[in-house]
Amino acid sequence: MAEASELISLGDTINRQIRINQEWALLPQLGTCGAVAPCLIVKGRTTYPRFPEWLGKNSSQRKSFRQIRELKFAMGMQAQANKRAVQLEYVPLILSMLYKLMVKSQVEAAIQVLDDFRITNEMFKEHLLDLCMSRKAQEAFDQLTTQQKTAFTRAYNQEHKDPTAGKRGGKKGAAADIASDSDDEKDAALMLEEDELAEMKRAKQREREQLKALEEAKVDKFELINPLLKGEETKKKTAAAKKGKAKT
Helix, strand or coil: CHHHHHHHHHHHHHHHHHHHHCCHHHHHHHHHHHHHHHHHHHCCCCCCCCHHHHHHHHHHHHHHHHHHHHHHHHHHHHCCCCHHHHHHHHHHHHHHHHHHHHHCCCHHHHHHHHHHCCCCHHHHHHHHHHHCCCHHHHHHHHCCCHHHHHHHHHHHHHHCCCCCCCCCCHHHHHHHHHHHHHHHHHHHHHHHHHHHHHHHHHHHHHHHHHHHHHHHHHHHHHHHHHHHHHHHHHHHHHHHHHHHHHHC
């Protein structure tokens, strides 16, 4: 199949060469690579490759491998078997035990079976039922009444409550915690705003002091320069007066 595909690709290259450069002498080679040689290699016995279908099957296979791995990890020391044995032996056995107990409304015993194998209710619904190879077993679980399924789920949830849930009065406690958290955040924001305002005030005060110091420095320089200017003016006046007297 790979050699036939390579020859067909070579035929496409020759076809492009013919079309671009007008090399019509390559038509025999095009027919050989594009049609004759692939048919001789596969000998007319190849099947049509259904790539989308294969991709879907491959995805399902990878999902099954992941579920088997997670199930084996969850059961731990309770299942001394490889992955194949987990799917072909443990899964049908556990489902058979659960079905018999749920039909007889022995919910506590069914939950105990799951606990013995360390399997959660979510893994029972997703992993066990998906990995079951028997269509009859799946149909049997589908035929269970809604009351039986609801009773099993309710009993399981009651026995496996989250210890961290509902410690602070349920919704009211959660709302109170959220409110206290929001109040703390507001206080922190106000403290930050006050600190920023204080820092801005200090920065403005420093700018005022710097401007004042610059103005005082300018005044001092002016006071130092002014007498010098006055002295030069008096010197010029005296010099002019002396020149006037000399002329007279």
